[in-house]
Amino acid sequence: MSKPGVIPFETTLHVRDTCLCLHVQRAARALARKFDEALRPLDLTNGQFSLLMALNRPEPPGMGPVAHLLAMDRTTLTAALKPLEKRGLLQTMSDTKDRRLRRMKLTPAGHALLSRAVPIWVKTHAEVDDALGEGRPDRLRSDLLALA
Numbered sequence: 001m002s003k004p005g006v007i008p009f010e011t012t013l014h015v016r017d018t019c020l021c022l023h024v025q026r027a028a029r030a031l032a033r034k035f036d037e038a039l040r041p042l043d044l045t046n047g048q049f050s051l052l053m054a055l056n057r058p059e060p061p062g063m064g065p066v067a068h069l070l071a072m073d074r075t076t077l078t079a080a081l082k083p084l085e086k087r088g089l090l091q092t093m094s095d096t097k098d099r100r101l102r103r104m105k106l107t108p109a110g111h112a113l114l115s116r117a118v119p120i121w122v123k124t125h126a127e128v129d130d131a132l133g134e135g136r137p138d139r140l141r142s143d144l145l146a147l148a
Contacts, residue, residue, distance in 0.1 A: 038124040061107035
């Protein structure tokens, strides 16, 4: 059995400085913390806010489109729905035409909480945009969409 090679520390520094995955993950965690802190008074996380916003549609969406929008699998989405459903913020139901399909919709309490959360999101998002500087938020969004 051969002995594994030792990776030079210079390689570690190169990965640290150039790895897009690392930099995107670090930025995502920092943004998540910022929005979590801002939404904390509403007992809401940034992920829960995004999920509630994904349900804010004229017609109750199915699991597939919401999971796709949030880039999560259906099992993860189902787990994320449970605490919000327990809080009475959303409800899940069978599709009227195909009982195998599940649809989700905001309850009046979910709409009310979302109405309180949106101004917090707007203020926090403006702070992030300002920190990035003129023109950079749109460029970043464009670049991230290209990667997705």
